[in-house]
Amino acid sequence: MNAIQHSRWVIVTAPTDRGTDPRDQVLGALSTLRDRHPDTVFVTAVLGGSGTSVTTALDEAAASAATEVVVVSAQTVLDRKIDAWFRRVIGHWLREHSGERIPDVRIANPLSDTANYADLLDAAICGPTTAARTTTAPLTSPSWDEVPGFARHVMVCRGPRCSARGGPETAQALDEALEARGLGDDDVLVTQTGCLFPCSQAPVVAVYPDNTWYAGLHTERVERFVDEHLVEGRPVTEWHGARR
Numbered sequence: 001m002n003a004i005q006h007s008r009w010v011i012v013t014a015p016t017d018r019g020t021d022p023r024d025q026v027l028g029a030l031s032t033l034r035d036r037h038p039d040t041v042f043v044t045a046v047l048g049g050s051g052t053s054v055t056t057a058l059d060e061a062a063a064s065a066a067t068e069v070v071v072v073s074a075q076t077v078l079d080r081k082i083d084a085w086f087r088r089v090i091g092h093w094l095r096e097h098s099g100e101r102i103p104d105v106r107i108a109n110p111l112s113d114t115a116n117y118a119d120l121l122d123a124a125i126c127g128p129t130t131a132a133r134t135t136t137a138p139l140t141s142p143s144w145d146e147v148p149g150f151a152r153h154v155m156v157c158r159g160p161r162c163s164a165r166g167g168p169e170t171a172q173a174l175d176e177a178l179e180a181r182g183l184g185d186d187d188v189l190v191t192q193t194g195c196l197f198p199c200s201q202a203p204v205v206a207v208y209p210d211n212t213w214y215a216g217l218h219t220e221r222v223e224r225f226v227d228e229h230l231v232e233g234r235p236v237t238e239w240h241g242a243r244r
């Protein structure tokens with residue numbers, strides 16, 4: 001791969017806030033940036049889900065003898081959780097490679113919201129960056145040693161169809177409804193997942209160990225779903241998704 005000849009890499013992590021499928025926007029912007037900065041290698045990576053992970057992209061940059069890597073989150077609405085994990089993952093990678101010959105890893109400033117993605121990314125990678133640190137919190141903790149004792153595991157589909165048809169709003173409403181009732185991860189664990197398959201029923205939500213699947217669980221249904229199923233233990237049968 002020609003990338004081996006380049007000493008500067010830019011790793012752009014996929015955003016979660018640019019519509020139904022942000023990959024086209026990111027890839028289009030990177031194409032513009034490759035024209036503007038022909039000496040820089042641009043790659044995309046993901047913090048979670050399918051695709052090249054941030055740590056794999058850092059491995060590849062190091063293996064190609066890059067001298068500098070700028071990691072930029074393509075998120076344009078600041079999400080403190082994602083931002084924290086982004087920094088933790090980079091810190092973890094630095095610790096894992098401490099003492100090795102690795103590139104200078106820099107973190108670009110967060111993007112602001114505007115329509116022109118290429119200009120946003122360009123400003124971020126050409127503007128001031130901060131050195132990535134090894135002193136970030138670790139990726140392990142005694143409180144994460146065991147599976148929590150939650151009563152129910154709620155899976156909210158964030159596959160491409162559900163994400164385009166209300167999944168993000170349902171996930172947000174669910175978080176807020178649980179918080180309002182004082183229910184945390186030890187009571188109800190909420191996980192956003194990839195496609196759960198019955199895409200026509202979007203937004204899809206599944207509850208385990210009850211083995212109960214909901215179809216069309218839009219925001220206006222969330223309060224009742226939480227009260228009746230998650231608090232009182234009575235699934236809302238009329239909203240169940242059709243099953244084979």
Ligand code: FES
Binds near residue numbers: 157160161195204
């Ligand atoms: S995208 Fe949600 S079930 Fe397929």
